[in-house]
Amino acid sequence: MDHVPHSYVQTSSIVAANVMWWMLMMAGIGLGAAHLALCPAQPRIPVYLLVLGVSSLLALSGTYCRCVWDAGAVSTLGTACTALLHIFTFCWFVAGSTWVYGAYPPSFTPGAPRYCHKITYNFAFVVSTLIWATTALSLWCCFWVLSLTCWTAVSARHRLTPGRAASYGTAQLLQEETAV
Template structure:
């Protein structure tokens, strides 16, 4: 592992992003719980917000506890992995619930949805898909760069048939009796 000191800007950015994400997820829980029965057109949307907020907060807590050693580290990493897999599946389910009723009727009646609840779920779901897409694209770029670097390094490490290990020059030929 690389234990280089991090820049102050990077640490400050991570702290600010974490604080904002905590506030958004607490807001998701509060908004979903407050308007639990105020979206008859798709009653799963407030539940989606509550569960998404709770799993995100739990995931952040496990992220902070991965600095420990031993069994606690293994357990928190396993729990965090399960939470991430569940959160991705929950995002897919929430996407089908939120986007299926776009745009809902905001005026109270039989088939309406509370405007703030729906718009919050719509924006958060869209932002999470943007983040997942960016992570996927960046991961593919890193994988491609790693493959290209490995291929170039492999080309330099494998000798051709006219060279031998320990040679100082590629033009040096072994003597006839040295085989």
């Protein structure tokens, strides 16, 4: 597999984003495990944090290891497993978001019927909201880049198509060569 060099800013940004994501997911694992039974309003929220953290970190680890695997069966199997982990993580995130937003607003008073541990619920709510916002922003940016690319191609169409008199200028060049 060829290595494509990146700029220092791009590499630094990728490393910083990965470190922040790892810290968020490890915090989610810790909060989910520590408060497993402290959310009667929606008992799946701590499990959601726990599983999201573990599956996300495993998927990222598989992505990192992909550059180490040689071509062949190990590479194909590793890539397939990593892709399945990413798909599972996304599906789990969608399910967890319905649990988190469905329990809104919980009570943060212990013993109340809709009680959920405050830090655990707020963490799950903020992480879910940030991921949805980042996804929406990314899709919006992709839409505009695609739109601008299409607009540029359409507006440049008259410069890209040859005229009727010449096929990319070859007929005119042949006439000029024979005249000399």
